[in-house]
Amino acid sequence: SGPGLTSGTASFVVNSPNVSYTDAEIKAQYTYRTTSVDADAHGNLVATPREVLYDFKVDRRVPRVGMMLVGWGGNNGTTVTAGILANRRGLAWETKEGPRAANYYGSVVMGSTMKLGTHAKSNKDVNIPFRNVLPMVHPNDLVIGGWDISKMDLAQAMDRAQVLEPTLKAQVKKEMAAMVPLPSIYYPDFIAANQEDRADNVIEGTRASMAHVDHLRNDIRNFKATNGLDKVIVMWTANTERYADVVPGVNDTADNLLRSIEQGHDEVSPSTVFAVACILEKAPFINGSPQNTFVPGAVQLAEKHGAFIGGDDFKSGQTKMKSALVDFLINAGIKLTSIASYNHLGNNDGKNLSSQRQFRSKEISKSNVVDDMVEANSVLYKEGEHPDHCVVIKYMPAVADNKRALDEYYAEIFLGGHQTISLFNICEDSLLASPLIIDLVILAEMMTRIQWRASGVDGYKNFHSVLSVLSYMLKAPLTPPGTPVVNSLAKQRAALTNIFRACVGLEPESDMTLEHKLL
Numbered sequence: 001s002g003p004g005l006t007s008g009t010a011s012f013v014v015n016s017p018n019v020s021y022t023d024a025e026i027k028a029q030y031t032y033r034t035t036s037v038d039a040d041a042h043g044n045l046v047a048t049p050r051e052v053l054y055d056f057k058v059d060r061r062v063p064r065v066g067m068m069l070v071g072w073g074g075n076n077g078t079t080v081t082a083g084i085l086a087n088r089r090g091l092a093w094e095t096k097e098g099p100r101a102a103n104y105y106g107s108v109v110m111g112s113t114m115k116l117g118t119h120a121k122s123n124k125d126v127n128i129p130f131r132n133v134l135p136m137v138h139p140n141d142l143v144i145g146g147w148d149i150s151k152m153d154l155a156q157a158m159d160r161a162q163v164l165e166p167t168l169k170a171q172v173k174k175e176m177a178a179m180v181p182l183p184s185i186y187y188p189d190f191i192a193a194n195q196e197d198r199a200d201n202v203i204e205g206t207r208a209s210m211a212h213v214d215h216l217r218n219d220i221r222n223f224k225a226t227n228g229l230d231k232v233i234v235m236w237t238a239n240t241e242r243y244a245d246v247v248p249g250v251n252d253t254a255d256n257l258l259r260s261i262e263q264g265h266d267e268v269s270p271s272t273v274f275a276v277a278c279i280l281e282k283a284p285f286i287n288g289s290p291q292n293t294f295v296p297g298a299v300q301l302a303e304k305h306g307a308f309i310g311g312d313d314f315k316s317g318q319t320k321m322k323s324a325l326v327d328f329l330i331n332a333g334i335k336l337t338s339i340a341s342y343n344h345l346g347n348n349d350g351k352n353l354s355s356q357r358q359f360r361s362k363e364i365s366k367s368n369v370v371d372d373m374v375e376a377n378s379v380l381y382k383e384g385e386h387p388d389h390c391v392v393i394k395y396m397p398a399v400a401d402n403k404r405a406l407d408e409y410y411a412e413i414f415l416g417g418h419q420t421i422s423l424f425n426i427c428e429d430s431l432l433a434s435p436l437i438i439d440l441v442i443l444a445e446m447m448t449r450i451q452w453r454a455s456g457v458d459g460y461k462n463f464h465s466v467l468s469v470l471s472y473m474l475k476a477p478l479t480p481p482g483t484p485v486v487n488s489l490a491k492q493r494a495a496l497t498n499i500f501r502a503c504v505g506l507e508p509e510s511d512m513t514l515e516h517k518l519l
């Protein structure tokens with residue numbers, strides 16, 4: 001059939017000989033234009049425009065998708081679940097500030113737009129909801145399940161989290177009470193000792209084992225079958241673990257990792273066992289916490305099985321600001337010389353992070369987020385020079401999920417002057433993280449339906465197993481081995497939108513707007 005898109009799958013068609021539509025697929029031929037740089041015999045840089053022709057193929061059939069959360073009974077798990085129920089049922093509730101209604105604010109997919117192009121007659125920008133650029137799953141349609149080492153049902157767990165208004169909770173309570181997390185694996189050495197009293201819903205055994213992998217695979221299969229699902233996406237939103245030591249022979253290759261699991265090696269974390277189970281089950285697995293779940297052996301296993309993985313650590317508030325603000329400062333030619341970041345929070349995440357080894361995982365993911373921007377500016381920074389950067393997190397039970405993040409950015413400006421920027425960011429942490437969980441699930445699922453080939457070559461392939469296209473939502477983006485990490489928020493968003501545009505044969509949005517300048 002021709003290029004007639006049914007409403008609800010997309011709100012536009014691309015009118016181009018390079019793009020074709022059937023009920024099942026969108027096919028696009030796309031010219032990827034880059035600039036290749038080399039040095040000549042005198043050491044001068046030579047920039048050469050390059051073009052590569054790719055074919056993209058997008059499966060337009062939106063599947064029935066399950067989202068399984070590890071740590072379902074936590075603050076993020078209960079908040080995202082209640083949020084989806086509230087949206088699905090179009091709920092409204094009273095607060096002291098007046099009525100509020102369900103929305104998806106904070107989700108790039110559901111709450112943001114992208115420029116499609118300029119209007120043929122008026123030359124004005126035409127913007128479309130981000131979710132319409134490709135046929136994505138709607139979050140209201142996600143079937144939700146998951147695991148927790150705490151057996152509390154989701155209604156009680158939502159009360160424990162202290163995030164949502166009582167008037168909203170009352171409306172979703174019945175449905176949430178019927179949701180009970182599956183038992184999970186608990187290896188006490190990996191999370192803070194102060195979490196022990198939560199662990200009343202655990203599968204036997206306190207070390208990695210193939211029995212655990214098989215148990216989790218079986219859980220995914222059952223969830224899929226019981227709910228008639230086409231796909232399941234699994235998200236780690238459980239406690240931050242300590243780093244696992246990367247040891248040659250233990251977790252450095254896929255085979256070694258599998259052997260270590262069989263032998264019950266104590267450097268294999270629960271999150272890595274979940275990752276392995278998902279990889280073997282071909283369920284995309286995303287790590288929303290900072291620990292090194294994806295030890296080299298896990299990445300290699302994913303590559304071997306063509307399974308999708310993504311991570312690490314949701315980028316919600318302070319770090320998102322940092323990856324936007326530092327981009328601005330350094331690209332404005334201002335020499336950032338130090339960043340001091342303080343947080344205090346009183347939720348269970350804060351309690352877990354009050355333990356040194358778990359804090360260290362978070363400190364690492366929060367600290368590396370400006371490296372690429374600094375490295376890119378050799379005018380301001382000598383090789384190896386870096387702004388001072390410190391990260392402090394304190395547990396303050398009284399503020400519960402209302403995290404306080406205080407940042408001071410100190411910079412050198414014109415002629416030795418100084419600029420100090422102080423930020424004070426207060427918000428419910430889980431209300432920022434929940435839309436990221438939704439985006440990560442929807443985008444990861446979308447990536448399972450996009451394939452590519454070099455034009456003229458037989459056989460389409462998937463994107464690389466490591467979904468670095470999810471970087472916008474993650475503090476320490478995992479990238480395919482040997483490829484650079486991009487932290488700049490603007491670049492991360494541009495990569496996401498422009499890759500999705502390429503899939504329907506559209507050029508990247510350049511923002512040149514020559515039509516308004518060459519008059």
Ligand code: NAI
Nearest residue numbers: 071073074075076148149184238239240289314348429433
């Ligand atoms: P939380 O502590 O409220 O929830 C974590 C849940 O995981 C708890 O219910 C706990 O019982 C469960 N759990 C621990 N180990 C488990 C295991 N092996 N299997 C299954 N369940 C297990 O924490 P919250 O606030 O929901 O955050 C979750 C994770 O997301 C943390 O690692 C946090 O650092 C990370 N994160 C949170 C952000 C936010 O804005 N809320 C942003 C960035 C990351």
Ligand code: DG6
Nearest residue numbers: 315316317318319320343349393
């Ligand atoms: C305090 O830093 C606790 C953490 O879990 C953070 O709240 C979380 O990682 C979000 O961090 P950020 O920097 O994205 O706001």
